[in-house]
Amino acid sequence: MMKGPLIVAHRGLSCRFPENTLRAVKEALRLGVDGVEVDVRVCRDGVVVLMHDESVERTTNGSGRVRDLTWAEIRGLDAGSWKGEEFAGERVPRLEDVLAETAGRVVLHVEVKEPGSEETILKVARECGALDWILITSFYPEVIRKVHSLEPRVGRSLIVGWHNEAEDVRSGLPVFWALECGANALALYWGRASWEIIYHAHQRLLAVAVWTVNEREEAGKLADMGADAIVTDHPDIMINYLRRG
Numbered sequence: 001m002m003k004g005p006l007i008v009a010h011r012g013l014s015c016r017f018p019e020n021t022l023r024a025v026k027e028a029l030r031l032g033v034d035g036v037e038v039d040v041r042v043c044r045d046g047v048v049v050l051m052h053d054e055s056v057e058r059t060t061n062g063s064g065r066v067r068d069l070t071w072a073e074i075r076g077l078d079a080g081s082w083k084g085e086e087f088a089g090e091r092v093p094r095l096e097d098v099l100a101e102t103a104g105r106v107v108l109h110v111e112v113k114e115p116g117s118e119e120t121i122l123k124v125a126r127e128c129g130a131l132d133w134i135l136i137t138s139f140y141p142e143v144i145r146k147v148h149s150l151e152p153r154v155g156r157s158l159i160v161g162w163h164n165e166a167e168d169v170r171s172g173l174p175v176f177w178a179l180e181c182g183a184n185a186l187a188l189y190w191g192r193a194s195w196e197i198i199y200h201a202h203q204r205l206l207a208v209a210v211w212t213v214n215e216r217e218e219a220g221k222l223a224d225m226g227a228d229a230i231v232t233d234h235p236d237i238m239i240n241y242l243r244r245g
Helices: 022-031 071-075 095-102 118-127 141-150 166-170 173-181 195-203 216-225 235-242
Strands: 006-010 035-042 048-050 107-112 134-138 155-160 185-189 207-211 229-232
Touching: 006 022, 006 107, 006 207, 006 235, 022 035, 022 095, 022 235, 035 095, 035 118, 048 095, 048 118, 095 107, 095 118, 107 118, 107 155, 118 134, 118 141, 134 141, 134 185, 141 155, 141 173, 155 173, 155 207, 173 185, 173 195, 185 195, 195 207, 216 229, 216 235, 229 235
Parallel strands: 006 035, 006 229, 035 107, 107 134, 134 155, 155 185, 185 207, 207 229
Antiparallel strands: 035 048
């Protein structure tokens, strides 16, 4: 029987490999993680690609906003060299590439970075037969609301970040926000997590993931609080720490 919270690899095994690439996803899967988190955006001609930032500058050798570039332009970019010369030539993958690689072995957490892209993303998931094993996540309540309307069987998690006032979190407002927009899970910034908010969420049948947790001691505290999942850049460390014994 598995012990402790589920371990989710943030942008793949991003501590050691270029984030949001197939290599990072493959390496995370090899570790035996329970989930992989990726960020998605839609490029100019409607292809869903993995990219955290609005523009491609930070993680590729290109420039420009994802929404302004075509898939032909994006797929020719080097998405690995920024992380190290040994990763030169790593490419930006499409969502369907990652869905094919994951193939239902773990839950794929798909963070929708821009409202308005929900239908396109769900179309890809539907065509890949992935509706039963993806979790749509977003900071935007309107994204969660739209996904709930379009595909109510798909898992939906509202992300609550560090910008929220601590007393709002303590008062249970994130649980209300999640329920109000139709989420069935809550992704809570680790610095705002508490036993009270996790308990309150569980009372309303909301699963709670905590992000982005990279310190072992903090992960242990969150596990003791009852967190259902730990989202981390270091899933290798967390697997060894949280599942020991």
